[in-house]
Amino acid sequence: MKPDIFQQIDCIRELPTLPAIVLKVNQMLQDLDTTANQLSRVIETDQAMTAKILKLVNSSFYGFKSTIGSISTAVTILGFNTVQHAVVSLSVMKSFARIKNLKRLNIQDFWRHSLAVAIISKHLADHSDKTLSSDCFTGGLLHDIGKLILAEYFPEHFEKIWLTMIDSAISFVDAEKMADTVNHAEIGAYLAEKWLLPQPLVDAIRHHHSAFSSARAAVIIGVADLLVNTCFPDSEGRILMPDGLSDAPAFLLPQLQTLSGWYPRLQEEIASACQFFMDSQG
Ligand SMILES: [Fe+2]
Ligand SMILES: [Fe+2]
Structure with a gap:
């Protein structure tokens, strides 16, 4: 493969x-x-x-x-x-509107996740490096596009990774690592290159799972991805920085240490954006 x-x-x-x-x-x-x-x-x-x-x-x-x-x-x-x-x-x-029914990937959930990562990435860029805001929004929206390509055009491969993920209770990208296969980030970057998107955007998609090591846009999108997947209020409504982010780069720490102050407001923005963009596809 x-x-x-x-x-x-x-x-x-x-x-x-x-x-x-x-x-x-x-x-x-x-x-x-x-x-x-x-x-x-x-x-x-x-x-x-x-x-x-x-x-x-x-x-x-x-x-x-x-x-x-x-x-x-x-x-x-x-x-x-x-x-x-x-x-x-x-x-x-x-x-991607033509892609509607995939066996293992709910397309609505996919776009909800992508929009959430886009909006949070943009917020993090706005408050740390404004020159990256646009790339972070677009990159956030496209970061997992490789999954859509795999699910649509390589359904057996996708199914195998999916089952490994469920059986071993690990993340999708770790299941890809286990299978020693090209991962969805590389496939997304390949598509972005074919689309002639700017190189920083291609790199951001390629490295969104490469923990804190590469370009700032990739770091921001990777952190936003982790927040969307793991960040929820505790019983008192506070939102604490997820464990996986304690060694995040210094330029993001002011935002990560004050999640309770801004994260809930962005949830509302994400909900309205999802409603509008999903409806507009109908
Ligand atoms: Fe991903
Ligand atoms: Fe993601």
């Missing part, structure tokens, strides 16, 4: 593609001279996307009293990054 899985992926004819609009919007935002009007014009070339973004900005998620009728107003009010995140999230989910 290990050496030829990438060749097999290359042969999948209906492999999901990322709409050109995502790359275009990413590119425009790298250019500091891009204006709200230029960005709006690109988004407005995609009518379905325009309609969905307007629906999003007018939803209770943002809670504006007056109706926002154009993308340029949305960009002005919400800012470039928020509109970019909406474009990326809607596009990525649309690319």
Whole structure:
């Protein structure tokens, strides 16, 4: 399985593609001279996307009293990054919308987890290294995309890893290690490369399970992943730093030591984002 899985992926004819609009919007935002009007014009070339973004900005998620009728107003009010995140999230989910019924992976749970990691990663980046906020959001959304590829196109392999995970009560990535196979992070990074996503984003996806060793975006996404999977309030409603994070890098400690102060608020944001993005796929 290990050496030829990438060749097999290359042969999948209906492999999901990322709409050109995502790359275009990413590119425009790298250019500091891009204006709200230029960005709006690109988004407005995609009518379905325009309609969905307007629906999003007018939803209770943002809670504006007056109706926002154009993308340029949305960009002005919400800012470039928020509109970019909406474009990326809607596009990525649309690319995979065809994948609905998988034997061992509940697709709703998958996107709920991915959105939660995206939103928490962005929060951690906003409060430690703002230059990484966009990559952390997109990377968070895509970090486990390799699992979706495995479950859809390599169902027997996925099933084997899944059963090892259940039987041995270990994590999915540890089950992959046990099977000595290419892991979902490498497969996700391979897909991200095929999609021509920027290299820091590819690296962040590739290393999201490589404990605290590589690029900052990968560390942030790895930590957010761990928080989403293990962080719950105790009987008094406090949220303490999970054990696995006690030796997290210093740049994240201020946020990790004050989880009770911000984590519950983000849960509400995640719940509304999930509701909107799941509904928009229907
Ligand atoms: Fe993962
Ligand atoms: Fe994950």
